[in-house]
Amino acid sequence: MKLCTxxxxxxxxxxxxxxxxxxRCAVADGIAPTLQVAxxxxxxxxxxxxxxxxxxxxxxxxxxxxxxxxxxxxxxxxAWQWLDGSAFQSHGDLMATVFGxxxxxxxxxxxxxxxxxxxxxxxxxxxxxxxxxxxIDFEGEFGVITDAVPMGTSKAEAAAHIxxxxxxxxWSLRRIAPVEMKTGFGWIQAKPACSVAPIAVTPDExxxxxxxxxxxxxxxxxxxxxxxxxxxxxxxxxxxxDLVAHAAYSRDLVPGTLIGSGTVSNPDYxxxxxxxxxxxxxxxxxxxxxxxxxxxxxxxxxRMAARFDDGRDGPFGAIDQRVVRGGAA
Amino acid sequence: MKLCTxxxxxxxxxxxxxxxxxxRCAVADGIAPTLQVAxxxxxxxxxxxxxxxxxxxxxxxxxxxxxxxxxxxxxxxxAWQWLDGSAFQSHGDLMATVFGxxxxxxxxxxxxxxxxxxxxxxxxxxxxxxxxxxxIDFEGEFGVITDAVPMGTSKAEAAAHIxxxxxxxxWSLRRIAPVEMKTGFGWIQAKPACSVAPIAVTPDExxxxxxxxxxxxxxxxxxxxxxxxxxxxxxxxxxxxDLVAHAAYSRDLVPGTLIGSGTVSNPDYxxxxxxxxxxxxxxxxxxxxxxxxxxxxxxxxxRMAARFDDGRDGPFGAIDQRVVRGGAA
Numbered sequence: 001m002k003l004c005t006x007x008x009x010x011x012x013x014x015x016x017x018x019x020x021x022x023x024r025c026a027v028a029d030g031i032a033p034t035l036q037v038a039x040x041x042x043x044x045x046x047x048x049x050x051x052x053x054x055x056x057x058x059x060x061x062x063x064x065x066x067x068x069x070x071x072x073x074x075x076x077x078x079a080w081q082w083l084d085g086s087a088f089q090s091h092g093d094l095m096a097t098v099f100g101x102x103x104x105x106x107x108x109x110x111x112x113x114x115x116x117x118x119x120x121x122x123x124x125x126x127x128x129x130x131x132x133x134x135x136i137d138f139e140g141e142f143g144v145i146t147d148a149v150p151m152g153t154s155k156a157e158a159a160a161h162i163x164x165x166x167x168x169x170x171w172s173l174r175r176i177a178p179v180e181m182k183t184g185f186g187w188i189q190a191k192p193a194c195s196v197a198p199i200a201v202t203p204d205e206x207x208x209x210x211x212x213x214x215x216x217x218x219x220x221x222x223x224x225x226x227x228x229x230x231x232x233x234x235x236x237x238x239x240x241x242d243l244v245a246h247a248a249y250s251r252d253l254v255p256g257t258l259i260g261s262g263t264v265s266n267p268d269y270x271x272x273x274x275x276x277x278x279x280x281x282x283x284x285x286x287x288x289x290x291x292x293x294x295x296x297x298x299x300x301x302x303r304m305a306a307r308f309d310d311g312r313d314g315p316f317g318a319i320d321q322r323v324v325r326g327g328a329a
Numbered sequence: 330m331k332l333c334t335x336x337x338x339x340x341x342x343x344x345x346x347x348x349x350x351x352x353r354c355a356v357a358d359g360i361a362p363t364l365q366v367a368x369x370x371x372x373x374x375x376x377x378x379x380x381x382x383x384x385x386x387x388x389x390x391x392x393x394x395x396x397x398x399x400x401x402x403x404x405x406x407x408a409w410q411w412l413d414g415s416a417f418q419s420h421g422d423l424m425a426t427v428f429g430x431x432x433x434x435x436x437x438x439x440x441x442x443x444x445x446x447x448x449x450x451x452x453x454x455x456x457x458x459x460x461x462x463x464x465i466d467f468e469g470e471f472g473v474i475t476d477a478v479p480m481g482t483s484k485a486e487a488a489a490h491i492x493x494x495x496x497x498x499x500w501s502l503r504r505i506a507p508v509e510m511k512t513g514f515g516w517i518q519a520k521p522a523c524s525v526a527p528i529a530v531t532p533d534e535x536x537x538x539x540x541x542x543x544x545x546x547x548x549x550x551x552x553x554x555x556x557x558x559x560x561x562x563x564x565x566x567x568x569x570x571d572l573v574a575h576a577a578y579s580r581d582l583v584p585g586t587l588i589g590s591g592t593v594s595n596p597d598y599x600x601x602x603x604x605x606x607x608x609x610x611x612x613x614x615x616x617x618x619x620x621x622x623x624x625x626x627x628x629x630x631x632r633m634a635a636r637f638d639d640g641r642d643g644p645f646g647a648i649d650q651r652v653v654r655g656g657a658a
Contacts (some may be wrong), residue, residue: 059477062438080407080447082519104512113477113514118409128580152459173579182432186515188412192579215520239535250459250502250656251522254447327481327579 001046001053002045002315003028004072005035005163006059012322013073018199021054022315025067026056035076035200039255041148042163050090069317073289074120075166075200076145082117082194084141084170085110085243086262087236090269094282098291099178106237110246113186117258121195127171128326129192135174136296136323137196138223140275140304142215143168143260145200145239158201158244161253165206165215167197167306167316168260171176171323174278174295197304197316205315209308213239217314219264221275222303223296230263230275230307275304298325330375330382330531331644332357332493333401334364341365342402346382347528351644351649354396355385364529368584371476371492387555389657403449409583411446411518413485413499413524414439414572415591416565418532422562423611427620428507435566439575442515443520444499446587450524452648456500458521463615464503465625465652467552469604469633471544471562472497472589473569474529478582487573490582494535496526496635496645497589499650503607503624526633526645532604534644538637542568548593550604551632552625557609558595558602558634604633627654 002018012034016027031048034037055061064193096103145164152168177190203210216234264275281291331347341363345356360377361367384390425432474493506519532539545563593604611622635643
């Protein structure tokens with residue numbers, strides 16, 4: 001099942017169901033007004049949402065309309081909690097190179113920080129940031145959305161709480177990141193609002209590509225129209241179930257918690273490319289002794305979309321947006 | 330003006346005004362249903378809230394009822410954003426001692442992390458935590474609640490966005506904290522839900538005790554009925570305006586953003602005591618070569634209340650709660 005959210009003048013927008021082929025949609029009126037509400041009572045509303053999706057696919061839905069992705073908001077325009085992991089070891093190793101920090105061992109304990117969740121930008125909205133001097137970077141990653149997860153939920157139990165899968169651009173300011181990281185407190189200024197691709201999907205929608213709590217698809221990233229990377233999501237050192245259980249150790253997870261994979265990255269990064277600029281700079285440092293690829297300039301665009309291993313387009317739709325000058329800096 | 334929130338079956342509860350002497354209250358019906366809504370349109374609703382408070386004080390409010398603090402929720406039972414600073418240098422220095430981490434310099438850049446904000450526990454509710462082995466600790470601190478703060482707001486402009494002041498117990502798990510801190514990602518497992526004293530106050534309610542964006546009051550902390558500390562809030566290395574501007578560098582702050590001072594701490598900690606156990610353990614390490622005060626056990630209580638310099642009780646009411654076994658660990 002594919003879900004999206006349309007603007008309706010409220011902060012959470014209006015929930016809608018998208019057809020399997022991604023061409024049509026129908027609002028979920030009478031079922032759940034918003035995705036947040038749907039996640040709060042998922043067991044009750046999922047059957048009705050799936051019925052509407054079936055009706056839509058069968059041409060039996062009177063309220064069907066064409067699906068126009070740029071009109072959609074982020075599937076969850078805001079969430080009570082956004083916990084972003086960093087589960088790809090090759091990304092962690094390269095970031096340690098570019099920031100001059102210690103390498104993480106990826107043994108038992110996943111990396112995770114809590115980020116800004118009061119707004120997620122639509123996939124095609126301009127992204128306002130204060131200064132080009134901050135090292136503006138994209139980070140392509142997959143994420144999941146949970147229902148209510150009780151404190152102490154095990155890894156085995158966690159899988160059943162993963163209700164939706166999404167594609168995220170986790171905007172990052174790289175010149176601030178290592179300064180904040182050095183404090184041990186994580187990132188505030190270095191992590192502005194994220195963007196999310198328009199369609200959230202139930203894990204079954206991914207078929208064989210959803211395995212071991214991992215999204216086994218390539219994340220194709222284009223910067224200003226040129227392919228920058230196509231790393232594969234299957235390489236996560238921890239699966240999403242592990243990340244959910246880690247997050248729930250000492251807290252109940254609120255329904256609508258987003259948990260991110262961290263930047264999708266593969267050990268053969270010289271072949272597949274990267275999902276963020278900082279990684280490419282690290283590779284240049286390793287190979288050429290110095291980083292030469294600049295970070296983003298105002299007006300630059302980044303596009304992200306997932307692709308199944310058999311070549312089909314992924315189900316999330318595309319993030320395709322421009323970074324612009326914002327704030328007062 | 331003093332505000333509180335009562336349970337009414339909804340997650341955000343019902344906003345109420347508390348009398349100046351803290352003995353009576355009246356719900357804010359017809360003005361704003363919740364504190365979150367009030368903060369979203371503060372300029373519009375503040376005059377009506379103040380009028381109701383005046384009516385209450387003058388005995389002209391028909392809906393007045395006795396104020397029973399244990400019946401109140403946290404003033405904001407949940408918030409879209411909780412950003413906790415660490416603005417007391419003596420706290421930072423002692424924590425570096427106890428964790429074996431590098432000292433922060435407290436020059437230009439405040440320390441700040443983003444924490445769990447989807448629930449704030451009532452001041453007298455039991456606090457469920459997974460294990461005594463995690464080093465259960467309290468952290469007494471002051472906090473502010475802002476209205477909407479645009480990205481790029483300056484320190485000078487930030488002061489006007491501070492609408493309310495609160496008293497917070499930022500629960501911490503000390504055996505996990507340094508492990509998470511070492512990653513640079515900040516805390517997830519080490520920072521479960523915080524508790525908040527029942528009354529949020531407008532800064533003018535503090536009179537002379539609100540100066541330079543600092544709460545110039547003592548925070549009295551009792552552990553199992555014995556005085557543990559009475560450090561003074563005036564010692565912040567950064568004022569709350571600085572913290573608000575820091576947070577807003579690359580993000581718009583959503584109305585109802587909570588920003589914390591970090592653990593209240595003074596350089597004469599041997600005289601005034603501490604607002605968390607970890608600090609006392611650091612002092613023991615410095616003075617006696619080893620920490621001997623244990624962290625909390627299930628069933629332990631902690632009480633926190635603020636006191637004006639002239640000896641009057643502070644306006645926030647008390648946090649007084651017990652830690653209990655929770656989760657599945």
